Amino acid sequence: MGDYEKFKKDVLSLIGLDLSCYKEKQMKRRIESLISRNRYKSFDDYFAAIKKDKELFNEFINYLTINVSEFYRNPIQWNTLEKDIIPELMKKSRKLTVWSSASSTGEEPYSLVMLLSKFYNLKDIKVMATDIDMGAIEKAKMGVYSEKSLKSLPKEFQSNYFEKIGNSYKVKDEVKRCVDFKQMNLLKDRYPSNCDLILCRNVLIYFTEEAKDNIYKNFNNALVKNGVLFVGSTEQIIMPERYNFKSSKMFFYEKTN
Ligand SMILES: C[S@@+](CC[C@H](N)C(=O)[O-])C[C@H]1O[C@@H](n2cnc3c(N)ncnc32)[C@H](O)[C@@H]1O
Numbered sequence: 001m002g003d004y005e006k007f008k009k010d011v012l013s014l015i016g017l018d019l020s021c022y023k024e025k026q027m028k029r030r031i032e033s034l035i036s037r038n039r040y041k042s043f044d045d046y047f048a049a050i051k052k053d054k055e056l057f058n059e060f061i062n063y064l065t066i067n068v069s070e071f072y073r074n075p076i077q078w079n080t081l082e083k084d085i086i087p088e089l090m091k092k093s094r095k096l097t098v099w100s101s102a103s104s105t106g107e108e109p110y111s112l113v114m115l116l117s118k119f120y121n122l123k124d125i126k127v128m129a130t131d132i133d134m135g136a137i138e139k140a141k142m143g144v145y146s147e148k149s150l151k152s153l154p155k156e157f158q159s160n161y162f163e164k165i166g167n168s169y170k171v172k173d174e175v176k177r178c179v180d181f182k183q184m185n186l187l188k189d190r191y192p193s194n195c196d197l198i199l200c201r202n203v204l205i206y207f208t209e210e211a212k213d214n215i216y217k218n219f220n221n222a223l224v225k226n227g228v229l230f231v232g233s234t235e236q237i238i239m240p241e242r243y244n245f246k247s248s249k250m251f252f253y254e255k256t257n
Helices: 004-015 024-037 043-052 054-065 075-092 107-116 134-142 155-161 209-222
Strands: 098-100 127-131 144-146 162-165 168-171 179-183 195-200 223-231 245-249 252-255
Touching (some): 004 024, 004 043, 024 054, 043 054, 075 107, 075 223, 075 245, 075 252, 107 127, 107 155, 107 179, 127 134, 134 179, 155 162, 195 209
Parallel strands (some): 127 179, 195 223
Antiparallel strands (some): 144 168, 162 168, 245 252
């Protein structure tokens, strides 16, 4: 296949995405298989092609980013969020600043709005939602989902907050209005500040230890004292004290300093 190092540099200068921050074996294998599928012979040929062909370029981004998501992914953790984490956060701050930091096609931030609606009026809820993938953000803004992606969502939310259109479910505008979607690269863009709760789920697994190290530090800076970081179910932080976090419940980390 040839020169992956050069390909990484080319991609970085073309789209600002540093592939070196992603686990190398996994990422390289994925890209090689995409290149073979498209019948290119080398990284160089493929790069020349994505530079010219918009559709091929979009396919590359889409393939890289792995947008798999669902509403209330790992429902037990959403239960913990509802019963323990949110009530605790609300003791300190009446209005919560909440950020879904790899929001993909929208299932996660919309789940957050629905959960928060148990505590607040919809008109008082704002969730920031960011992802590197503009294609995913566009889908999120449309807010149309299959029945399968709703399987873990409490039934009351399904009936209150969706319109059924054919076989699909469309998120109601009153929920959509609560989410601000924006493109953001966790590896290089500026992080928001004063967050009470940050979700970063099912993306850290793709990053190298070095990249994660920086991301944890940035999340710590982005949180208020005692704010909480909620991670995916294979993404526990080893020795969270290193980043001034303490584990409060499984998969939830509280900022100590
Ligand atoms: C598997 S999805 C996770 C979606 C959701 N958080 C969940 O747990 O269901 C991973 C998301 O991370 C995004 N992503 C990958 N690299 C990123 C980066 N450097 N900055 C921001 N988002 C990134 C992808 O575009 C993708 O939408």
